[in-house]
Amino acid sequence: xxxxSLQGVRKTFADVVVIPGVDLEIPAGSFVxxxxxxxxxxxxxxxxxxxxxxLSGGHVxxxxxxxxxxxxxxxxxxMVFQSxxxxxxxxVASNIGFGLKMAGVPKPEIEKKVAYAANLLNxxxxxxxxxxxLSGGQRQRxxxxxxxxxxPKAFLFDEPLSNLDAALRVQMRLEITRLxxxxxxxxxxVTHDQVEAMTMADMIVVLxxxxxxxxxxxxxxxxxxxxxxxxxxxxSPTMNIIEGERAQKYGAPTIGIRPEHIRISREAGDxxxxxxxxERLGSDTFxxxxxxxxxxxxxxxxxxxxxxxxxxxxxxxxxxxxxxxNSEGKAIRS
Amino acid sequence: xxxxxxxxxxxxxxxPSIGLLLIWMIxxxxxxxxxxxxxxxxxxNPVHKFIGWTNYYYFVTDPAFLTSIxxxxxxxxxxxxxxxxxxxxxALLLDQPIFGQGAARVMAISPFFIMATVAALVWKNLFxxxxxxxxxxxxxxxxxxxxxxxxxxxxxxxxxxxxxxWLPFATLILLTALQSLDLEQKDAAQMDGAPPLSYxxxxxxxxxxxxxxxxxxxxxxxxxxxxxxxFVTTGGGPGQATTNLTFLVFRSALRDFDVGGAAxxxxxxxxxxxxxxxxxxxxxxxxxxx
Numbered sequence: 001x002x003x004x005s006l007q008g009v010r011k012t013f014a015d016v017v018v019i020p021g022v023d024l025e026i027p028a029g030s031f032v033x034x035x036x037x038x039x040x041x042x043x044x045x046x047x048x049x050x051x052x053x054x055l056s057g058g059h060v061x062x063x064x065x066x067x068x069x070x071x072x073x074x075x076x077x078x079m080v081f082q083s084x085x086x087x088x089x090x091x092v093a094s095n096i097g098f099g100l101k102m103a104g105v106p107k108p109e110i111e112k113k114v115a116y117a118a119n120l121l122n123x124x125x126x127x128x129x130x131x132x133x134l135s136g137g138q139r140q141r142x143x144x145x146x147x148x149x150x151x152p153k154a155f156l157f158d159e160p161l162s163n164l165d166a167a168l169r170v171q172m173r174l175e176i177t178r179l180x181x182x183x184x185x186x187x188x189x190v191t192h193d194q195v196e197a198m199t200m201a202d203m204i205v206v207l208x209x210x211x212x213x214x215x216x217x218x219x220x221x222x223x224x225x226x227x228x229x230x231x232x233x234x235x236s237p238t239m240n241i242i243e244g245e246r247a248q249k250y251g252a253p254t255i256g257i258r259p260e261h262i263r264i265s266r267e268a269g270d271x272x273x274x275x276x277x278x279e280r281l282g283s284d285t286f287x288x289x290x291x292x293x294x295x296x297x298x299x300x301x302x303x304x305x306x307x308x309x310x311x312x313x314x315x316x317x318x319x320x321x322x323x324x325x326n327s328e329g330k331a332i333r334s
Numbered sequence: 335x336x337x338x339x340x341x342x343x344x345x346x347x348x349x350p351s352i353g354l355l356l357i358w359m360i361x362x363x364x365x366x367x368x369x370x371x372x373x374x375x376x377x378x379n380p381v382h383k384f385i386g387w388t389n390y391y392y393f394v395t396d397p398a399f400l401t402s403i404x405x406x407x408x409x410x411x412x413x414x415x416x417x418x419x420x421x422x423x424x425a426l427l428l429d430q431p432i433f434g435q436g437a438a439r440v441m442a443i444s445p446f447f448i449m450a451t452v453a454a455l456v457w458k459n460l461f462x463x464x465x466x467x468x469x470x471x472x473x474x475x476x477x478x479x480x481x482x483x484x485x486x487x488x489x490x491x492x493x494x495x496x497x498x499x500w501l502p503f504a505t506l507i508l509l510t511a512l513q514s515l516d517l518e519q520k521d522a523a524q525m526d527g528a529p530p531l532s533y534x535x536x537x538x539x540x541x542x543x544x545x546x547x548x549x550x551x552x553x554x555x556x557x558x559x560x561x562x563x564x565f566v567t568t569g570g571g572p573g574q575a576t577t578n579l580t581f582l583v584f585r586s587a588l589r590d591f592d593v594g595g596a597a598x599x600x601x602x603x604x605x606x607x608x609x610x611x612x613x614x615x616x617x618x619x620x621x622x623x624x
Binding site for chain 1: 516518519521522523524525526527528529532536537540541543
């Protein structure tokens with residue numbers, strides 16, 4: 001249950017084409033993350049699936065049923081919004097139960113389901129409070145609770161963690177992953193944060209200007225990006241891109257190498273470089289180096305290397321993990 | 335703010351303006367209280383003798399007094415109901431994306447900027463006039479006898495005029511409140527399957543509760559003192575049909591030339607207005623807390 005297919009989904013606002021045409025199969029029970037920079041159409045795509053925007057063309061199928069003309073509530077989906085969109089003058093319990101009340105579910109049953117969801121999300125002692133009296137993380141859980149009680153075919157998350165502080169974000173990330181494991185419901189999650197995408201997804205869909213650049217498992221995207229855009233978007237710090245003469249040596253107009261796939265030596269190597277900035281994270285050290293003819297590169301070293309700004313180092317890329325791109329930015333696989 | 339020096343300095347510096355405000359308020363009030371204890375008429379004896387509570391006694395036992403209180407309540411209450419209910423409706427309409435939205439909003443709000451006397455005269459002579467008024471013409475179109483508003487339904491006529499003036503104010507406040515409604519909440523309600531009426535009832539109305547209490551508070555303060563509309567149209571009549579408390583005070587002073595009695599009436603009006611405002615501030619305060 002919860003298989004979603006998009007067939008030629010298009011969206012235009014007046015003259016502006018936001019989504020030129022998207023085909024995508026989302027398998028039942030999977031955790032799919034739409035990721036891309038601001039304005040890439042990922043939220044619009046989610047709202048099209050939810051039914052909050054009308055399609056300009058194409059079809060949305062849920063469990064092989066065309067729901068393109070269905071109202072949002074009829075599609076059997078639940079959504080968690082970026083601002084949580086809780087109803088401020090209702091108690092937590094009424095917030096969670098509002099959808100059921102609208103569906104005409106009898107009161108005792110609503111109470112039972114609300115109690116179940118509250119228990120699942122550790123909200124039981126806050127049921128009588130108003131959203132204004134809750135912390136950010138608690139509000140987030142109420143929004144999730146409101147989504148759960150409707151027992152949807154799929155959950156839609158629209159950048160749900162972007163209003164939380166860093167520590168809470170990591171915690172909520174785990175909670176949502178755990179929730180997915182216990183409910184086994186399809187989840188579609190929109191974010192601009194590639195870390196969230198990598199850590200949570202079964203399948204990542206990278207969007208750029210309304211087009212799917214690549215869709216696949218996180219490690220697939222990390223190891224075999226189809227093009228420069230995906231290569232640069234996935235992975236942190238971003239992949240080093242080298243163009244021109246240095247790249248031609250490796251047989252492509254553009255090559256890419258991830259910071260973690262470069263060997264560092266003080267004595268000898270392929271690329272002589274000078275260290276400009278050193279960032280120590282404890283477990284790792286990121287070196288920002290200036291290389292002649294290549295501009296700035298980022299290198300990851302394990303532990304503390306003891307390198308100082310101004311030091312001379314030699315870098316050697318791991319040839320097996322080098323990415324080659326043709327002049328259009330498409331990956332060359334050999 | 336925290337230190338003692340800044341606190342006392344602040345008090346010292348604020349003192350002159352507070353003192354001025356105190357004088358501003360206390361002198362007219364003191365003079366009115368003083369006058370209300372005198373046998374002070376503009377006709378006859380130029381010596382104003384102290385007569386204690388007598389002015390109050392006569393003002394309160396005047397049969398016109400209870401009528402005027404009742405009229406004040408009817409006027410204020412009706413206009414409040416019309417402007418809140420009608421204002422909500424107008425605000426909902428003006429919030430829709432329509433062609434010429436800006437112009438429509440300006441037009442809807444403009445009655446508020448028309449002077450009370452002008453508005454009352456326009457209504458009296460152009461709309462409600464039983465022979466050549468617009469309403470008489472409309473009634474005539476349908477073959478109905480025209481309504482002689484200021485003779486047969488004077489209070490309703492005054493209420494219509496005052497409501498016309500205050501409806502835009504309520505609309506303005508409620509419209510801005512509607513515009514601040516979170517759009518994601520609307521999306522959430524759609525996902526929850528709330529039909530438009532439920533959306534209005536469970537989400538929009540509670541959201542409007544606060545601005546509505548503010549509208550009630552402000553309008554009540556102004557509506558208690560409505561005078562110009564009555565003076566221009568009905569002159570408090572026929573009989574005492576449209577005499578509110580303000581108009582009764584005016585009548586005592588400038589028709590009966592009884593300054594002492596009018597002063598007593600004024601003090602009674604002040605006391606009543608304060609009772610209402612204490613009651614209202616509590617109500618509003620409760621509503622603004624949540």
